[in-house]
Amino acid sequence: MKTLEEIGEIREKKRRELELRVNTKLDTREKHILVCHGTGCTSSKSPEILENFRRILKEKNIENVRVIKTGCFGLCAKGPIVIIRPEDTFYAMVKPEDCEEIIEKHIQNGEIVERLLCKDIDGSKVKSLDELNFYKKQKRIALKNCGVINPEDIDEYIAFDGYLALEKVLKEMSPEEVIEVVKASRTSWTWWSRISYRKEMGVN
Ligand code: FES
Structure with a gap:
């Protein structure tokens, strides 16, 4: 990456590719399984969960699904957290042995795995992160992309406006x-x- 133009091209191309991370209504057959790799979830075996998902997808020859590691979603006590986009289904306290069921039911048959849905403070089950009372009153600013992108992939950072301020300073x-x-x-x-x-x- 040597020029601002190159950064702009990466942003445009990658953003199209990652649109399903932020647009729950996107009409696509592709899915991204986001597995939290924050400290809490990592210590509760999220790397093993990620490997299991990748292995099972390979064994079953499923090609339109990507498994991505993300930063902390901010609900560590409910970890390991797994979110499936674009539909934004939010699974909590997932164990490595749950991966098979998630792939078979959710990915292959479009059914939600009810027993893994996160429970809110009143005991009701929620289907997405935004439905949780804990999140309803929050507006993330500096951390808004945490849990959405892979923090170790510079192209994903650029896709969600990384280096935009630098570009503005140098160009405008x-x-x-x-x-x-x-x-x-x-x-x-x-x-x-x-x-x-x-x-x-x-x-x-
Ligand atoms: S470490 Fe996974 S939600 Fe915080």
Whole structure:
């Protein structure tokens, strides 16, 4: 990757390929099985789950399904977490031995594996992450792509706007404009620090 044009081409091509990660209505025969590889899920055998999915898909000659490792979904106590997109089905506390059933029922027959659906705080079963009360009141900003992309794949990062700010700086802004943005961010940081400091010291 040597030019901004190359980054732009990767973004466009890869984004089309990954549209099913964010568009639950996408009309496609392809599926992505997202397996959380955050610390909690990894310690509860998510690498084994990922390997099992890949092995079973290979044995059964299923070609339109990809298995992807992702970062933490933010619900570690319910891990290992597996999400199937584009439909966004959310399976919790998955064990390596559950992979066979998920492939047979969900992937091959389009049936949800009810017993693996995540339970909400009131005991009701939820089908997707967004239905959980824990998530309903949240708006992820810095971590919005965590759990959506493979953090070890730079092309997936680029597909979801990675390096876009750099591109903007190099193509659209003058050095003076960049300095102004940096200054403005420092100003707000200083302002916020001053307020926190005064609060801590009990000064009005
Ligand atoms: S480590 Fe998997 S949800 Fe946090």
